[in-house]
Amino acid sequence: MRESSPMSNSPSPNGPTLLLRYTDGGVTPTQLREYISDAGFFQPLRQTLGLYVHIPFCRTRCRFCSFYIEPHRVQQVRAFLQAAIQEIEYYAHHIGLRDVPVETVYVGGGTPTTLHPQELNGLLQAIRTAFMVRPWAELCVEGHPASLTLEMISALVKAGWNRLSLGVQSFDVRELRMLGGRPSTRVTQQALRLAKAVGFHNINVDLMYGLPGQTLETWRASLEDLLAFAPTHCSCYALTVEEGSIFFEESTRGRMVEPDPALQNAMEAMASSALQHAGYEQYEISNFSQPGYACRHNQRYWRDEPYLGLGPSAQSCLGSLRFGNVGNLSAYCSILRNERLPIDELDFRSSEQVARETVVFGLRLLQGVPDKKVSPLLQAQTEWKRALQSLKDEGLLVHERGRLRLTALGRRYADTVAVALL
Ligand code: SF4
Structure with missing residues (x-):
């Protein structure tokens, strides 16, 4: 292992932020357990966990995508699954997280459904065996409409996945072609119909607005x-x-013509009004749900609740x-394989x-942040x-x-607000 900063002294959680950066080699489970303990994670009795697993494979790269992904190859998938199961076991048994109740499991990517359903279900089984997954946990898997065959959907439902998230982005043929890596509208609609019919009741659909050539009419359509399709959940993102x-x-x-901010704002307003209506x-x-179907996993990020990321580049x-994992599969x-954690x-x-x-x-949530979280900063921080x-x-x-809370105008400038308050 080559380190640019020594790991021998545990930094104080209440002191200034210390950034420890590794060029390679990872961290031993014993070292990490000490750091997690120093961070006060094991102290509260009612601690819970959200698990995220990053599947780094895609068949092709969509033109808007900047995520870390790898082309799907059988050998690499095999090596990844073996490593991911080892990582799961390290966290459960060596780091000591096996008794912390897991409230949510979110398998994203990449495209998780490039894997065979048995491989995805094997991963879920490994998580259930290693951790204390609550019987009512949200178990979400991201899917690509083109890979959602009847066999795939049936196997996922049977294994207990209870939420499906689909990156649809648009239902317009021309826009889908322009985005690249997307299936046709017909394939997407079939996948949605099939997923519902076979037993996925809780489905999220991602849509994107502000696309090159997109108009208010195509967005409305x-x-x-x-x-x-009345999915239980919808995420509407502006193209960045x-x-x-x-x-x-x-x-x-x-x-490429950059998205027009005024048109994006009009599209955002249209989505908000149509969905609320x-x-x-x-x-x-960016998120809308039918009552009771807000994404429990993503809410953990906005509520600053503990989450553990597994897989390359997961945070x-x-x-x-x-801490964050190395963004490189090999x-x-x-x-x-060297019995260290890939941080x-x-x-x-x-x-x-x-x-x-x-x-x-917390300000990303429309309900905002309670006074008790704001007051300590108001009292101690004049600036x-x-x-x-x-x-x-x-x-x-x-x-x-x-x-x-953010106002409607503030939601549009949420990044500016974040920079000012961080
Ligand atoms: S499917 Fe998702 S992760 Fe893969 S290239 Fe497209 S946007 Fe990126």
């Missing part, structure tokens, strides 16, 4: 197609051109400790950072108090009925 995506390359070469609640900036946060597998970044958040992040993440006041004066934040 996509929303209508979505509502015709991220570094590392094909769109980014095209945009830097002047071959159809009975969906907007509970987060974790346990108490004040935050390094991930080889570090685990390449780790830092302790100071108590002030935890308090600020709890407020900033923070000033920043908060100026955001209120600009009409981005409002304090009412014991909670701090």
Whole structure:
């Protein structure tokens, strides 16, 4: 192992943030257990956990995507699954998380359904064997409409997955072609029908707006197609051109027209009104659900509740400790083969950072953040108090009925608010 910072002294969780960065080699389970303990994770008696597993494989790269992915190859899949099961067992048995109740399991990617259903179910079985997964846990798997065959859906339902999340992005043929890596509208509609008929009651559909060439009419048509299926949950995201995506390359070469912010705002307003009119609640900036179907896993991130990420590039946060896995499949597998955890970044958040992040993440939820989370910062941080006041004066934040919330304008500028308050 080659370290750029020594790991021999445990940093204090209440001191300044220490960033420990590994160039390779990972961390021993004993070292990590000590850090998690120092971060105060094992102290509260009622601690719970959300598990995220990153499946890094896709058949092709969508043009807007900047995630870490690998092309699907049988050998690599085999090596990944072996390593992931080893990682699960390390956390349960060596780190001591096996008795912490798991409330949510979210398998995302990448495209989890590039794996065979038996492989996905084997992963779920390994998690259930190693951890204390609650009987009522949300068990969500992301799927690509093109890989959702009858065999796949039936096997997933039978194994107990109770939520399916589909990256549909658009129901418009031309937009799907432009996004790349997407199936036809017909295939998507068939997959949605099949998933419902075979037994997935709780389904999320992701849609994207602000796409090149998209108009208010095509966006309205996509929303209508979505509502015709009445999924329990819908995420509507504005296209952002991220570094590392094909769109980014095209945009830097002047071959792509950047999304028009005014049109994006109009599309956002249209989605919000259409979905709310159809009975969906907007509970987060980009997320809508039928009553009782808000995504329990994602809410953990916004409530700053503990989560453990498994798989290449997955991120974790346990108490004040935050750490991330190496974003490279072969390094991930080889570090685990060497009986270490494939972590390449780790830092302790100071108590002030935890308090600020709890407020900033919580503001993404429409219900906002309760006073008891805001007051300690107001009392101790004069500069923070000033920043908060100026955001209120600009009409981005409002304090009412014991909670701090983003206004409708603030939701549009949520990133600006986050930067000011972090
Ligand atoms: S399917 Fe998802 S992860 Fe894979 S390339 Fe497309 S957007 Fe990226």
